[in-house]
Amino acid sequence: MDSLLDKIRAYEERVNEISSSKRRERISKKVSKEVEGYMSSLRSYVMMQSLFLVILYIIDLFIVFGYFYFNLNFPVYIPLFTIKSDSNIVIPGGSLWEFIASYFVFTSLSLRSNLKRF
Numbered sequence: 001m002d003s004l005l006d007k008i009r010a011y012e013e014r015v016n017e018i019s020s021s022k023r024r025e026r027i028s029k030k031v032s033k034e035v036e037g038y039m040s041s042l043r044s045y046v047m048m049q050s051l052f053l054v055i056l057y058i059i060d061l062f063i064v065f066g067y068f069y070f071n072l073n074f075p076v077y078i079p080l081f082t083i084k085s086d087s088n089i090v091i092p093g094g095s096l097w098e099f100i101a102s103y104f105v106f107t108s109l110s111l112r113s114n115l116k117r118f
Helices: 002-016 021-067 094-117
Strands: 083-085 088-091
Touching: 002 021, 021 094, 088 094
Parallel strands: none
Antiparallel strands: 083 088
């Protein structure tokens, strides 16, 4: 993937170095097919990476539902969201809420790391 980015940057630098606007347009037309090919392969790579992440989260969701179930202690009572039990305030289905929170945190971190490459 880094080699694709290097090739795209090299083509962009090559076009940007040209001072004449007519020559720049002519060179950019020549190079555009190659750049589009590299961009297409880069997009497909990022799409496959995102699909892999979603599939991994779906598998994890089934694992969480099937094998892990626990309640989370919560410091404040919120009606319809928490339950009071044995002087503790509990969120029922805590494993699901933890999974949802990890999905939002780790998906955004993964997308951010992908964007840093560009």
